[in-house]
Amino acid sequence: MKSYLIDSDKGIDAIQKVDVTEVSPGAGEVKVKMKAASLNYRDLIVAGGGYIRNDTRPVVPLSDGAGEVTEVGAGVTRWKVGDRVSPIFMRDWIDGAVDSAKLKTGLGGGVDGVLAESMIVREQSLVAIPDGMSFAEAAAVPCAGVTAWHALFESGNLQPGQTVLLLGTGGVSIFALQLAKAAGARVIITSSSDEKIEQATAMGADMSVNYSKHPEWHKHVHDLTGGNGVDHVVEVGGPGTLERSIKSAGVGGHVHLIGVLDSPGAKISPMLSVFNLLTIRGIYVGSRQMHQRMLAAMTVNQIAPVIDKTFSFDDAIAAYHYFASQKHVGKVVIEF
Template sequence: MQAYRVTTADGIDAIEQVVMDTPTPASDEILVKMKACSLNYRDMLITMGGYVRNDVRPIVPLSDGAGEVVSVGSEVTNFALGDRVIGNFFQAWKKGKIDDEGLNSAMGGSIDGVLAEYFILKADCSVKIPDYLSYAEAATLPCAATTAWHALVSVGELKPNDTVLLLGTGGVSIFGLQIAKALGAKTIITSSSDEKLARAKELGADFTVNYSTHPNWEEEVLKITHGKGVDNVLEVGGAGTFEKSSACVKPNGTLSLIGILTGLESPPISLMTIFNLLRIQGIYVGSTAMLEQLVSTMEAHQIHPEIDKSFPFSKAIDAYHWMAQAKHFGKIVIESEG
């Protein structure tokens, strides 16, 4: 089969397209013919050796893939040939709290991922795709959407009329917007682009803040909330935005620490964390149970993921370069050509 492989830390253009043996599923696994996969910011870091966990080489990259089951292991009873399926980001985290085995089962980081014509999934860490979703749409769910669900619902216990702050218009934030609106929450979203903010409004954002126009954007968030602050912020920036995010959270609120888009430095300690009794929760994707709950809720509300741009499998490197420009709104996908 054709596949891509990260072998060095020399960046996107060092990713190799290779021929590999098509894998054979073990008794508890399924073999999936790839129809679509999607990129996450983590995938950029892995090409540069900048990912602090699950950074093994050589590795077939990408965690998020959707496809058709073409072979099943002898013990598999929950999938059949022809089923449409996605796999959980962690292939050994079914439910509950994660352990070392789960942390060492991240697709596209510690075990081979999905940027190949065929890939292997654990049957008990895989989920059927609802009929209303295309393969490309389904391929966006395992990392970004599950991360947003974990932060807002599993940890944040989102309730109607809660207020959520979303930083930027990448995959996690846009899924966070869609989930929050479906569950009756109010949303504030930031961007440096008025065009992107207008698109977020079309998706239901209640308030928008341009952080280029308003560099002290935390003050704008507090104005919007009449000085009260938000119940939960999806903090995807890291050190460069943590202090401002902390200032936006109401007493006893939650700051879901998800990303490192502004750099790999550790976030500073904010005194607001103490004085407002904030809960700082690290979010690292989620369990298969969370993915199942997410998919069920998306189906109930007929939520369609926002796909920015699609690339053919043969042009996968172009997809990476498009992500590197940071112009996308929502998700970038790669689709099979056969």
Template sequence: MKVAAVKKPGGLQNLVIETRDDPKPKAGEVLVRVRASSLNYHDFAVVLGGIPTPDGRIPMSDGACEVVAVGEGVTKWKVGDKVISLFFPGWQSGQIEAAGFASVPGDGADGFGAELVAAPETAFTRMPAGWSFEEAATLPCAALTAWRGMFVETKTKPGDWVLVQGTGGVSIFALQFAKMAGARVIATSSSNEKMERLKALGADHVINYKETPEWGRKAFELTGGRGVDEVVEIGGPGTMAQSINACRPGGHISLIGVLTGVSGEVPTAALFSRNITVSGITVGSRRHQEDMVDAIEASNMRPIIDSKFPLDQIAAAFAHQASQKHFGKIVLTI
């Protein structure tokens, strides 16, 4: 089979295409033919060598696949079923019990940047009915992260105000889920062109954060002085203070990303004085993903795909991600 592999010490120049032996499913496993994957910031960190992995690690946590063989004892799937991967294959339901990425595809284990993958039958959920493999491949990391932040850690409901940051995968899904729930959305971007696209997707208000450095206060004003109910926070320490400024008393912040750094100063007094809750979010469980797929099927939602690259051009796909010119998800066809 053909695979992408990250050679030490990492970097796009060390992302190579190789041929390896086809895997075979063990008892309790399924063999899937990977049809598509999609790029996430976590994958980018692995490929660049920022997250240490063994030499030759196959990257990519997302996979949309067709079952082509089943091992002994498999009952959940049959040949021909269309499935999507889990970011945390061992987290089936309930509260997460162990931090770390030892089982995460493309990190602690080989991922879906390959034509074939053998994995436990519990490492997949079904795809949304009627979706293409390319569409479904956008869901396991970015969409589920937004879903858990908005509907598990808090309960976004009709009429709520949701603040989303930028135009990456998580933020676009958060906007779409918010509108699906009947919520109102304030979106930030540094690109006036992208702001128009955000409005076309349903954003009720947009803020250029470069032109309006105090965008948190502006968002608060746009709600009529009430404040937003939910912030999908992808920036980290560089944006946290503005997110707090945007929140209503008793609001919720889903802390998801660290695009501005991994540590920094946080105005803790503002957090507790306004009774704001912050939830650290790292994707979600199998049950969360199943619930998300059910909700997607009950709507007419479709993912926003920026561009598609064949597996042979995986380095070019990551270079496009690094350019920050994309709007929505970048997909690999395999």
């Protein structure tokens, strides 16, 4: 079968497509014929090296995928041949608290990922794809969707009427927009592109800030909220945007720290977080149970992942380059 492989830290163009021998699942495992995969910013960092706990070499890339069970190993009770499934992001994080050992099992970095024509998966490390959800849509959920869910609901306890600030229009932000609106929240979204802002507004964003026109965008956020600030910030930028995110939050607000997209060497003063009693918490995807709760919420609220563009399996490297260009709104998907 065909599989992609990362065996260096030389970036996207060093990713290889190789022939590998197919194997049968062992006890407690299933074989999944992959149908779709999607990209996250993490995948760019893994390809270039320097991502903590994601330095296994060689490794099959990408964490997010979906497919069909084609073979089951001895003792498997959760799945049967023909089931539509999606591997969870963190292979060994099923429920409850996470630890360092579980964090080393992120697909496509710590352990082999989904960018192969088939893969062997432990039976407990899969979730069922809801009826009516396509393979491409299911492949968009595991990292970005679960991260947004974890931030707003598992950690942040988002309530109706609260205000959520989202940075940019990537996968996490668009999932957070959809989920927040379904929960009855108000949403402010930022972008440097008026076209992307229009797209986000069409998806339900209540207010927006073009940060290229408003470099001190936290001040505009306060203007939009009557000087109160927001209840939640889904912070995907990292140190380069964190200071303004903290300044955008209102008293008692939550800053969900997810991203590493910008200026990793920036220095941040903690004082405003003290004066405004903020909760600042790192969010790193989530467990299988969070993934299942996220899918249940999407089903009840009829939320479909936003897919910007689809590439073929043979054009996976082109998909990487398109994703790296940051032209997308929502998810970039590879269909097999």
